[in-house]
Amino acid sequence: MAAAEIDIKYVAHLARISLSPDEEKKLAAQLGHILDHIGKLNELDVTNVEPTAHAVPMVNVTRADEIRPSLPHDEAMHNAPKQANGLFIVPKIVE
Amino acid sequence: MLNQLTISGLAAKLSKREISAREAVQSCLDQIARVDGKIHAFISHDSADALAQAEIVDKEISSGATHAEKPLLGIPIAIKDVLAVKNQPLNCGSKILGKFISPYDATVIEKLRAAGAIIFGRLNMDEFAMGSSTENSAFGVTKNPWDISRIPGGSSGGSAAAVAADECIASLGTDTGGSIRQPAALCGCVGLKPTYGRVSRYGLVAFASSLDQIGPFTKDVRDSATLLGVLSGVDPRDSTSVPQPVPNYAAALGGKIKGLKLGLPKEYMIGGLDAEVKAAVDAAVEKFEELGAEVVEISLPHTEYAVATYYIIATAEASANLARFDGIRYGLRVDGKDTAELYSKTRGAGFGDEVKRRIILGTYVLSSGYYDAYYLRAQKVRTLIRNDFLKAFEKVDAIVTPTSPTAAFKIGEKSDDPLQMYLSDIFTISCNLAGICGISIPCGFTKSPKLPIGLQLLGRPFGEETILRIAHTYEQNMPWCKEKPPLAA
Numbered sequence: 001m002a003a004a005e006i007d008i009k010y011v012a013h014l015a016r017i018s019l020s021p022d023e024e025k026k027l028a029a030q031l032g033h034i035l036d037h038i039g040k041l042n043e044l045d046v047t048n049v050e051p052t053a054h055a056v057p058m059v060n061v062t063r064a065d066e067i068r069p070s071l072p073h074d075e076a077m078h079n080a081p082k083q084a085n086g087l088f089i090v091p092k093i094v095e
Numbered sequence: 096m097l098n099q100l101t102i103s104g105l106a107a108k109l110s111k112r113e114i115s116a117r118e119a120v121q122s123c124l125d126q127i128a129r130v131d132g133k134i135h136a137f138i139s140h141d142s143a144d145a146l147a148q149a150e151i152v153d154k155e156i157s158s159g160a161t162h163a164e165k166p167l168l169g170i171p172i173a174i175k176d177v178l179a180v181k182n183q184p185l186n187c188g189s190k191i192l193g194k195f196i197s198p199y200d201a202t203v204i205e206k207l208r209a210a211g212a213i214i215f216g217r218l219n220m221d222e223f224a225m226g227s228s229t230e231n232s233a234f235g236v237t238k239n240p241w242d243i244s245r246i247p248g249g250s251s252g253g254s255a256a257a258v259a260a261d262e263c264i265a266s267l268g269t270d271t272g273g274s275i276r277q278p279a280a281l282c283g284c285v286g287l288k289p290t291y292g293r294v295s296r297y298g299l300v301a302f303a304s305s306l307d308q309i310g311p312f313t314k315d316v317r318d319s320a321t322l323l324g325v326l327s328g329v330d331p332r333d334s335t336s337v338p339q340p341v342p343n344y345a346a347a348l349g350g351k352i353k354g355l356k357l358g359l360p361k362e363y364m365i366g367g368l369d370a371e372v373k374a375a376v377d378a379a380v381e382k383f384e385e386l387g388a389e390v391v392e393i394s395l396p397h398t399e400y401a402v403a404t405y406y407i408i409a410t411a412e413a414s415a416n417l418a419r420f421d422g423i424r425y426g427l428r429v430d431g432k433d434t435a436e437l438y439s440k441t442r443g444a445g446f447g448d449e450v451k452r453r454i455i456l457g458t459y460v461l462s463s464g465y466y467d468a469y470y471l472r473a474q475k476v477r478t479l480i481r482n483d484f485l486k487a488f489e490k491v492d493a494i495v496t497p498t499s500p501t502a503a504f505k506i507g508e509k510s511d512d513p514l515q516m517y518l519s520d521i522f523t524i525s526c527n528l529a530g531i532c533g534i535s536i537p538c539g540f541t542k543s544p545k546l547p548i549g550l551q552l553l554g555r556p557f558g559e560e561t562i563l564r565i566a567h568t569y570e571q572n573m574p575w576c577k578e579k580p581p582l583a584a
Contacts, residue, residue, distance in 0.1 A: 006459060008455070011455050011458050011459045011462065012455055013439075014458050014462060015414060015442075015454050015455050015458040016418075016421070016435065016438040016439045016442055017439060017442045017443050017446065017451055017454060017455065018439040018440050018442070018443030018444075019443060019451070023448075023451070027451065027452055027455060030452060030513055030514075031452065031455065031456055031459070033513075033514050034406065034456060034513065034514055034517070035456075037402070037403055037406075037514055037517075038403045038406065038407060038469065040399070040400060040403050041400055041403050041404065041407075041472050041473060041476055042472075043400075044397075044400065044476055044479070046472060046475040046476060046479075049475040049476075049478050049479060050475070050478055051471055051474030051475050051477070051478060052474055052475075052477040052478040052481055052528075053305060053474060054291070054305050054335065054530070055291040055292075055305065055481065055527075055528070055529060055530020055531075055556075056290075056291050056292045056335070056337055056530055056556065058292070058334075058335065058337065061334035061335075063331060071198055071199065075198045076198065078196065078198060079193075079194075079195050079196065079198075079424070079425035079426065080423075080424055080425060081193070081422060081423075081425070081426065081427070081428035082428065088423055088424060090423060090434055090437070091430075091431065091432065091433050091434050091436075091437055092433075093433070093434060
């Protein structure tokens with residue numbers, strides 16, 4: 001759990017966040033401290049303890065599969081940084 | 096001045112037609128013009144839109160609409176910049192949303208409108224609600240109205256400062272680990288975090304979905320009850336909202352607290368708890384006893400693990416929730432040679448330090464090889480923390496604690512040490528992990544400088560009536576809420 005264990009470049013890549021070398025250095029040190037504190041949880045025996053995903057246990061919240069009113073297409077596109085013909089423009093993915 | 100009134104005070108004047116809604120709104124706008132340059136509670140506000148809403152309300156009142164049917168008729172309420180208000184900006188205190196304009200109203204906004212409220216302003220906050228000081232906003236720091244060299248708390252710092260400085264009558268905030276209760280305590284107002292599932296989150300930009308709740312900031316406990324009643328209820332658009340009947344919270348006030356049992360967790364009397372805060376909380380406990388409540392010591396043995404548990408679960412959920420800010424569909428875009436580079440550059444440029452730190456921590460604890468050691472273990476410890484509370488509530492009706500270990504600290508004091516900042520949330524975080532409800536009310540002041548101190552009452556799941564009743568009884572006897580920061584007067 002020591003600070004050295006976090007491969008900041010790799011994790012930043014997984015998170016799709018570009019970092020400057022200075023940011024990498026600073027974050028690695030800060031995350032090291034935080035992970036040291038988090039290591040405290042290893043003091044506890046959690047054998048046979050069920051994990052809690054949500055505080056209010058609710059299961060199978062369903063609704064009828066039917067068409068309901070939704071945001072009109074042009075309003076949904078309104079905040080797009082780049083668009084044309086009602087579509088989002090992105091860099092070329094397939095050659 | 097009208098802007099200084101409570102919801103109930105202003106509603107009484109509007110009902111009697113002593114004043115108009117337009118005058119009420121104008122009074123808040125005047126106060127913003129007068130003091131917000133010093134406090135910076137608002138990122139922006141749309142005066143013309145607020146006045147236009149007021150005109151409509153004034154017409155409704157003159158054609159017979161009443162506060163019995165619309166409890167918030169003509170009440171100006173300001174909104175944290177994380178909730179969608181149709182045709183208004185939504186930035187979450189971040190650069191990454193660019194010039195985003197909300198295409199729809201959040202459910203809580205629909206409910207406020209249906210109750211007659213006038214919705215105005217975008218209140219400053221820590222970016223994506225990550226922080227305890229409102230220093231992590233791309234739009235500048237909000238200052239504490241009691242001392243502008245100090246932080247207002249966070250993440251809903253703008254919501255607390257605006258209410259404390261009488262720039263609005265009430266406001267909405269959100270609470271993931273204390274982001275309503277802690278700034279309410281530090282600014283001297285009333286802040287309530289409802290039980291998980293009590294209030295719909297449709298239209299709230301998600302931070303940590305198993306912890307987030309929306310709640311009110313008000314000038315007194317009665318207003319908190321009124322606003323909670325409006326906000327609560329199941330919503331088909333939020334599958335985590337719970338189909339639990341909504342009681343008349345205001346009707347629960349005024350009852351006796353004689354015979355109620357209050358628990359004082361021994362684990363909360365930690366080193367690091369400021370002496371003046373401790374003295375104020377001790378005095379409040381004595382007051383409760385004097386009013387007939389029985390106070391007993393209880394134990395919440397897993398308290399010391401709450402901060403670590405929270406910073407695994409909240410960051411893991413945030414890393415997933417904030418994946419949507421990728422520069423494709425809305426907000427900021429920084430171009431790249433392919434989509435992967437576009438995502439990374441956009442997120443590198445758009446997110447601030449604290450958000451990057453938390454997304455990276457959350458990504459790490461969920462990554463292959465670490466999931467069991469961190470995330471799964473944290474979810475199991477969460478069960479232990481929740482069980483501590485459920486066990487305690489078998490013996491007591493509510494739990495009394497300080498809201499924050501200290502009064503407001505200086506701007507910049509903790510901003511370079513994220514772990515110290517996280518540890519200052521020690522008293523508020525467990526409530527979110529356990530999914531219970533909590534309220535912070537003023538319980539005194541430090542001597543020099545004079546800064547508000549907050550008392551926290553924690554209640555059973557869906558036990559808001561009980562904590563509101565206890566808080567109200569205390570407030571009737573100890574009306575700290577009447578004290579205003581000199582800057583606002």
